[in-house]
Amino acid sequence: MRGGAKVRKSSKSSPVRCAAVADGELPILINVDNNTQMAKPRTANLPDLSGLREPPSEFMRDIQRVLLRRGDHDLPSLSIAEQVAARLAGMIALDRLKPGQRILEEEICAVLGVSRAPVREALRMLERDRLLVVVPRKGAQVSDYSLQELHDIFEVRASLIATTYEGMVRAHPEEFADAIATGLAELETAAKSGSRDDYALASFRLTTRLRALCDNGLLFDMVQSLALQTLRYSRLGFGAARGIERSLRDWRAILRAARRRDAGKAAELVRRRIGGSRDAAMHALQAELAAREAAASENGTGDEER
Structure with a gap:
């Protein structure tokens, strides 16, 4: 080096280098031990966010379509904030991030190698869709399940989906039946796996991919706005006894009505299917909340933070 300047070796405190990425693609940290990325120790209320670094999947693309209210042609133009939001939303929807767990900006920045500005924007998007809540002096937390919210979401969704499917059967009967x-x-294949997550994802994909057949874009966007919350609750119900079996039976009946081009019957069956999903989820959530209360009483924590 000129002037005798010395080259200093990088230390552990030096910024971590990121892999080269295309415009708009989320940079993923490389060659970094997960333990060095987490500034705070893992606790029940402070989750491991390393799952955010997993490669994008087809499920993640479905999440992006729903969260951002976009079609397939718009996905390549996602901003960093939108990609961060989609990754967090996927982990919340599949219960990999638990209700009440804190989501710290600095943790996300460390895991993904991004600045705070897009992370804050991502958290605002998730708060909009009620996947996160912002608690004074605690920051963002994964929103908890609620029996009232469950009831309200499924009540609204039943009306929206019934109207949507009825219109699809009338306007595009063959395409709708084929879809x-x-x-x-896919649902039957997922059911054979015995995994409620696999089945919940297959159901989620089926609903979201019908967008192309809906002539009323505003109506379907309203359906999409509830999709992630619905996925969280439906997943609970699919774990109940015969929850998946009942769902398959209802979908088969909807298909038969679509083949007959009976739009009114299809709408009626959709309402029945969503009502069954609501009841199964309600039963599962009541059991979970009761178990939580019993555990809190046994541990003497009550409503206090652990």
């Missing part, structure tokens, strides 16, 4: 048949095959 349901394809989705039903």
Whole structure:
């Protein structure tokens, strides 16, 4: 080096280098031990966010479509904030981030190698969709389940979906029936796996991919706005006894009505299916909340933070 300047070796405190990425693609940290990224120790209320670094999947793309109210052609133009929001939303929807757990900006920045500005924007998006709540002096937390919210979401969703599907059967009967048949095959495959997560994702995909057949974009956007919350609650119900079996039976009936081009019957069956999902989720949530209360009483924590 000129002037005798010395080259200093990088230390552990030096900024971590990121892999080269295309414009708009989320940079993922490389060659970094997960333990060095987390500034705070893992606790029940401070989750491990390393799952945010997992490669994008088809499920993640479905999450992006729902969260951002966009079609397939818009996905390549996602901002960093939108990608961060989609990754967090996916982890929340599948219960990898638990209700009440704190989501710290600095933790996300450390895991993904991004600045705070897009992270804050991502958290605002998730707060908008009621996946996160901001608690004074505690910051963002994963929103808790609520029996009232569950009831309200499924009541509204039943009306929206019934109207949407009825319109699809009238306007695009063959395409709608084919889409349901394809989705039903995926549901049956997922059911054989015995995983409620696999089944919940297949159901989620079936609903979101019908967007192309809906001539009323505003109506379907309203459906999409509830999709992630619905996924959280439906997943609970699919874990109940015969929850998946009942769901499959209802989807088969909807397909038969679509093949007959009976739009009114299809709408009626959709309401029945969503009502069944609501009841199963309600039963599962009541059991979970009761178990939490019993555990809190046994540990003497009550309503205090652990």
